[in-house]
Amino acid sequence: MDADVIIGGGGFVGLSLALALARKGLSVTVADPVTPSAAADAAFDGRVSALSYASLRMFERLGVGADLASEAQPIEQILVTDATLDRPPSPFSLHFDGEEIGGPLGAIAENRAIRRALYAAVARQPIRLIAPAAVTGCSVEGAGVRARLSDGTELSAALLVAADGRESRLREEMGIGTVGWSYGQNGIVATVTHEKPHLGTAYEHFLPSGPFAILPLTGNRSSLVWTEKTADAASLMRLEPAEFLAEIARRFGDHLGAVAHEGPRWSYPLRFHLAREYVRPRFALAGDAAHGIHPIAGQGLNLGLRDVAALADVIADAAELGRDIGTLDVLKTYERWRRFDSFAMGLTMDAFNRLFSNDIAPLRLARDLGMGMVDRIAPLRRYFMREAGGDVGKLPSLMQA
Amino acid sequence: MTDAAHPAAASTDPSVDPAEVAKFSAMAAEWWDPAGKFAPLHKFNPVRLQFIRETAAKHFGRTGLRPFDGLTLLDIGCGGGLLAEPMTRLGFAVTGADASEKNVKTARTHATTSGLAIDYRVTTAESLAEAGVACDVVLNMEVVEHVADLPGYLNACARLVKPGGLMFVATLNKTLKSLALAKIGVEYVLRWLPPGTHDWTRFVEPERLTGFLKDAGLTVKQTQGVSFNPLSWSWSLSNDTDVNYIVVAGR
Numbered sequence: 001m002d003a004d005v006i007i008g009g010g011g012f013v014g015l016s017l018a019l020a021l022a023r024k025g026l027s028v029t030v031a032d033p034v035t036p037s038a039a040a041d042a043a044f045d046g047r048v049s050a051l052s053y054a055s056l057r058m059f060e061r062l063g064v065g066a067d068l069a070s071e072a073q074p075i076e077q078i079l080v081t082d083a084t085l086d087r088p089p090s091p092f093s094l095h096f097d098g099e100e101i102g103g104p105l106g107a108i109a110e111n112r113a114i115r116r117a118l119y120a121a122v123a124r125q126p127i128r129l130i131a132p133a134a135v136t137g138c139s140v141e142g143a144g145v146r147a148r149l150s151d152g153t154e155l156s157a158a159l160l161v162a163a164d165g166r167e168s169r170l171r172e173e174m175g176i177g178t179v180g181w182s183y184g185q186n187g188i189v190a191t192v193t194h195e196k197p198h199l200g201t202a203y204e205h206f207l208p209s210g211p212f213a214i215l216p217l218t219g220n221r222s223s224l225v226w227t228e229k230t231a232d233a234a235s236l237m238r239l240e241p242a243e244f245l246a247e248i249a250r251r252f253g254d255h256l257g258a259v260a261h262e263g264p265r266w267s268y269p270l271r272f273h274l275a276r277e278y279v280r281p282r283f284a285l286a287g288d289a290a291h292g293i294h295p296i297a298g299q300g301l302n303l304g305l306r307d308v309a310a311l312a313d314v315i316a317d318a319a320e321l322g323r324d325i326g327t328l329d330v331l332k333t334y335e336r337w338r339r340f341d342s343f344a345m346g347l348t349m350d351a352f353n354r355l356f357s358n359d360i361a362p363l364r365l366a367r368d369l370g371m372g373m374v375d376r377i378a379p380l381r382r383y384f385m386r387e388a389g390g391d392v393g394k395l396p397s398l399m400q401a
Numbered sequence: 402m403t404d405a406a407h408p409a410a411a412s413t414d415p416s417v418d419p420a421e422v423a424k425f426s427a428m429a430a431e432w433w434d435p436a437g438k439f440a441p442l443h444k445f446n447p448v449r450l451q452f453i454r455e456t457a458a459k460h461f462g463r464t465g466l467r468p469f470d471g472l473t474l475l476d477i478g479c480g481g482g483l484l485a486e487p488m489t490r491l492g493f494a495v496t497g498a499d500a501s502e503k504n505v506k507t508a509r510t511h512a513t514t515s516g517l518a519i520d521y522r523v524t525t526a527e528s529l530a531e532a533g534v535a536c537d538v539v540l541n542m543e544v545v546e547h548v549a550d551l552p553g554y555l556n557a558c559a560r561l562v563k564p565g566g567l568m569f570v571a572t573l574n575k576t577l578k579s580l581a582l583a584k585i586g587v588e589y590v591l592r593w594l595p596p597g598t599h600d601w602t603r604f605v606e607p608e609r610l611t612g613f614l615k616d617a618g619l620t621v622k623q624t625q626g627v628s629f630n631p632l633s634w635s636w637s638l639s640n641d642t643d644v645n646y647i648v649v650a651g652r
Contacts, residue, residue, distance in 0.1 A: 001516075024466070025465060025466040026466065142514040142515070142516070143514055143515040143516045143517075144516070319466055319490075320451075320454065320466065321447055321450040321451055321454060321487055321491075322450065322454070322486070322487030322488060322489070322490035322491040323447070323450070323487055323490075324486070324490075324515065327435075328435075329435040329443065
């Protein structure tokens, strides 16, 4: 065989999995349609990602932490408010302080910085990265799976993992359906600079059209993740720079002084989806290929990394016992471990979004009182922080403290 | 993991009847289906694999994903190859012995599809010992409870262990608890095994078994209990040797 595991897709999930498996002594080949230099380009991906502290622990163990450290902004506190465009934020706000659980709540990093750190870590390991080339198909034959690459190569392995994103071609190739729905919302992403330092504070303003998050980046910069109804998002994307900045300012507030918009703006449609199956013989889905959730609490990447850590545990445990790592018996352990968790997290985020993306008076009152209550009860606050930090449930070994 | 065709690959031998091949492929599929007829064995397999791996790795001072490269292993009563295949992946050069020709053909068919080179033979421990075969590790898993002349059998097995090597003997204790659980519970209540699979009168107490092993010239290193937990529905190593247990002996 050419490798123990072939990974289709070299994004965060694919590269992290390659690192996690290589660390356990397995041979890994990753194929991705985008070359490292193209993927690290600023125009390729303008998004930022929230990394829970469980994810940061995992990156540390995978040798990604050192390269990322200078580019990741720790989140010291999170301030949640219910707001409208013409009313001041409700007095019932919610304040999460990292001090209460003994350290930062996580970190925010630009996707291209995470990608660069992952590529550097992969280059230090005996991992074969084939790019540009996509895995376009596969066939299971006896004790192996044969993967076909877009450049005409064929590779065999004991297991093929599809980490090829939400529109996963391999998922489709396998005939695995998804359940899901569109939110009718888009996430607009842009970077701003501001006069005053943010002190590591992340703000989440719940506006009737959807959450407006201000996420601290290194320096006097923040990333906006701004949820709008799809039609409104399209009009916002067409605005002249000065008008766009004015729309930002209306929502941003003046607590950080004057604000300026930096670089391009991006708009991404928001959907929820969950694959009906995560595994087939010699085949497994991971990350966005398996699930996609609302970005309301920045949990998407963390969920994907949790898949990676769980799958790496399951594969390494099987390999250590000399078991065939591609059998359904082995892979089902991963599916049982991860699929329900993704579903539960997806539904929670869905409920948050539905609860907050509206302007219905009784709901406003209920959620404001709810936030006020959580804000006043320390154990509840700590519970939410640990949940968001990814520190609850059965943790894979890479994420354990 | 490497590609390696079995030397006696059934499917390429012109003298082999295709109907035979189909029959043994079907049986191999049955042996290797974790939800099928041998489900209880699949459930039990990981805990014994882990015990063998850890004990042998410690004994031979080996680490890594293929810790046993360069060492030989004999699996007596290999059945469909549920232990022989993983042991091959862990680096051992494996010989699988079974008195049943059906089992050996089944195991061979499966090893071919798995791309693993395993030397399966229709033979017994006694004839292997006579032929002067000796391995670094001898697995004697769930066999002794089916043997009529236990001291004679264990004498032959002891000769199959190379000096400095290990033998693992897994079996069932002769207690009221094992009668209730392993015989009546497993065969008549849970129906994990067909009624009549085991004869309780042939179950053997750890003291008797270790006595025979010592008489055969081996040193007993460890007696390890293995228990089923009905709450988690899983097997694990335990201090309880009342029902299932494994003895490790060295030469």
